[in-house]
Amino acid sequence: MAEGVLFNLAGKVLEMLGPLTLQEINLAYGDVKAELENIKTTVSIIQAVLLDAEKQGSHNNKVKDWLNKLRDVLLDAYDVLDDLSTEDSRYKMMTGNKMTKEVRIFFSSSNQLTYSLKIGHRIKAIRERLDAITIDKKDFRFIQSSIEPQVMNRGRETYSFVLxxxxxxxxxxxxxxxxxxxxxxxxxxxxxxxxxxxxxxxxxxxxxxxxxxxxxxxxxxxxxxxxxxxxxxxxxxxxxxxxxxxxxxxxxxxxxxxxxxxxxxxxxxxxxxxxxxxxxxxxxxxxxxxxxxxxxxxxxxxxxxxxxxxxxxxxxxxxxxxxxxxxAPKKAWSLFVKMAFKERVKSQKTKP
Ligand SMILES: Nc1ncnc2c1ncn2[C@@H]1O[C@H](COP(=O)(O)OP(=O)(O)OP(=O)(O)O)[C@@H](O)[C@H]1O
Ligand SMILES: [Mg+2]
Known part of the structure; x- marks a missing residue:
C-alpha cells in the first residue's frame, strides 16, 4: 500500500468526526455520541503511529494484515459518518424551513427510530472493531510520529514516467x-x-x-x-x-x-x-x-x-x-477510494 494512504484516510475520518454535532437527530440506540467520541480518540491514537506502521507493512506480513483490517474499518467508518452527516444536515436544512409532507413523514418519530437503531448498531460495531485493532496493535512496536508526514518517503529515487x-x-x-x-x-x-x-x-x-x-x-x-x-x-x-x-x-x-x-x-x-x-x-x-x-x-x-x-x-x-x-473534495475522495479499494481488491485476491 502506498505510504501515507491510511494516515490520510484516518485524518479524513477525524475531520468528519470534528463538526458532527448531531444535536438535531435523536439517536435512540445507546449513547451514540459517546461511541463517536470513543472512535475519535482511538483513531487519533492509531493515526499517530500509522506512518511508521505503513512503512513496516511493506516488509512485514503481520503488520500488513493489521493494516488491511484497519483500512476496512476506516472505510466503513467513513461510510457511516458520511450517511450520518448527510442525514444531519438534511434534517437541519429541512427543520429550518417549512417541511413538505414527504419530509415530515421521513422525519416522523417511527422512521427516526428505525434510522437511529440502524446507524447506532453500525457505529457500535465500528467502535468494537477499532477496539480489537487497538488491542492487536500492542503486538507491534510502532514509533509514534508527529501528525504532519514531513519525513515520509525520504531518500527514494523518482522517475519521469507516469500513467x-x-x-x-x-x-x-x-x-x-x-x-x-x-x-x-x-x-x-x-x-x-x-x-x-x-x-x-x-x-x-x-x-x-x-x-x-x-x-x-x-x-x-x-x-x-x-x-x-x-x-x-x-x-x-x-x-x-x-x-x-x-x-x-x-x-x-x-x-x-x-x-x-x-x-x-x-x-x-x-x-x-x-x-x-x-x-x-x-x-x-x-x-x-x-x-x-x-x-x-x-x-x-x-x-x-x-x-x-x-x-x-x-x-x-x-x-x-x-x-x-x-x-477538490470530490476528486480527493475519489482518489482515496481508488487507492484504498485497489489495495482491498489486491489483498482479497492474495487470500488463500
Ligand atoms: N492527482 C493524483 N492522482 C492519482 N494519484 C496521485 C495524485 N496525486 C498523488 N497521487 C499518488 O499519491 C502518492 C504521492 O504522490 P507524489 O509522490 O506525487 O507526492 P509528492 O507531493 O511528490 O510527495 P513527496 O513530498 O513525498 O515527494 C503517489 O503514489 C501518487 O501516485
Ligand atoms: Mg515527490
Whole structure:
C-alpha cells in the first residue's frame, strides 16, 4: 500500500468526526455520541503511529494484515459518518424551513427510530472493531510520529514516467505550469519554477504529467529528470545532467571547474528543460552556484523544482512559484477510494 494512504484516510475520518454535532437527530440506540467520541480518540491514537506502521507493512506480513483490517474499518467508518452527516444536515436544512409532507413523514418519530437503531448498531460495531485493532496493535512496536508526514518517503529515487489515466484531477495545475514553461516573456534566459506542497500531495505526479506533455516535449531540445533527495550537492546534480545529456560517466571528476566547463559545452545555446524532483537545499549559496552553472542554456530554458519546503522556494527567489493545494473534495475522495479499494481488491485476491 502506498505510504501515507491510511494516515490520510484516518485524518479524513477525524475531520468528519470534528463538526458532527448531531444535536438535531435523536439517536435512540445507546449513547451514540459517546461511541463517536470513543472512535475519535482511538483513531487519533492509531493515526499517530500509522506512518511508521505503513512503512513496516511493506516488509512485514503481520503488520500488513493489521493494516488491511484497519483500512476496512476506516472505510466503513467513513461510510457511516458520511450517511450520518448527510442525514444531519438534511434534517437541519429541512427543520429550518417549512417541511413538505414527504419530509415530515421521513422525519416522523417511527422512521427516526428505525434510522437511529440502524446507524447506532453500525457505529457500535465500528467502535468494537477499532477496539480489537487497538488491542492487536500492542503486538507491534510502532514509533509514534508527529501528525504532519514531513519525513515520509525520504531518500527514494523518482522517475519521469507516469500513467496519465491513473492521475485524478490536476488539469488546472498542469495548465498553469505549462503556461509558465512556454512563456516567452521572461527576463532571464533560464527560469526556475518551484512546485511547493506538503508530503504526498502530488508534486512529483504533477511534474511527471508535465514532463510527458507533448507541447513541452516539442518546445525543448534537451530534457532531463533528476532526483537529488536528501543531501543536495550541486556536484551530484551537475554530474547527473552531464551523464544524461552527454552520455558519459563523470563519477571520477571531482573538480567543479571541470564539470562546469563540460556543462557549458553541453548546454551552450540549447533550450533545455530540467525537472529536479524532491529538493531540500536550504543553503542559499548552493542555489546561487547551481543557477550560475545552469545559466548557459538558450533563452526559454526552464528548471522545475519540486519541494516540500517553503524555505527552499523562498531561497530560490523566483518570480513565480506554484503552491500545490489539496485536490477538490470530490476528486480527493475519489482518489482515496481508488487507492484504498485497489489495495482491498489486491489483498482479497492474495487470500488463500
Ligand atoms: N492527482 C493524483 N492522482 C492519482 N494519484 C496521485 C495524485 N496525486 C498523488 N497521487 C499518488 O499519491 C502518492 C504521492 O504522490 P507524489 O509522490 O506525487 O507526492 P509528492 O507531493 O511528490 O510527495 P513527496 O513530498 O513525498 O515527494 C503517489 O503514489 C501518487 O501516485
Ligand atoms: Mg515527490
Amino acid at each position: 496519465e489515466e491513473n492521475v485524478v484531477g490536476r488539469e488546472d495545475d498542469k495548465k498553469e505550469i505549462i503556461k509558465l514553461l512556454l512563456d516567452t516573456n521572461t527576463v532571464e534566459n533560464v527560469s526556475l519554477i518551484p512546485i511547493v506542497g506538503s508530503g504526498g500531495l502530488g508534486k512529483t505526479t504533477l511534474a511527471q504529467l508535465i514532463y510527458k506533455d507533448e507541447n513541452v516535449k516539442n518546445n525543448f531540445e534537451l530534457m532531463l529528470w533528476t532526483c537529488v533527495s536528501d543531501n543536495f550537492v550541486v556536484k551530484r546534480i551537475v554530474k547527473q545532467i552531464l551523464e544524461c545529456f552527454g552520455g558519459r560517466r563523470c563519477e571520477e571528476i571531482e573538480s567543479l571547474d571541470i564539470l562546469q566547463k563540460h556543462l557549458q559545452r553541453k548546454l551552450n545555446g540549447k533550450k533545455y528543460f530540467i525537472v529536479s524532483d524532491d529538493v531540500w537545499i536550504e543553503d542559499k549559496n548552493q542555489w546561487i552556484l547551481l543557477k550560475d552553472l545552469l545559466m548557459g542554456g538558450a533563452r526559454g530554458s526552464r528548471i522545475v523544482v519540486t519541494t516540500r519546503s517553503i524555505k527552499v522556494a523562498e531561497i530560490m527567489d523566483t518570480p513565480s512559484r506554484h503552491e500545490l493545494k489539496g485536490l
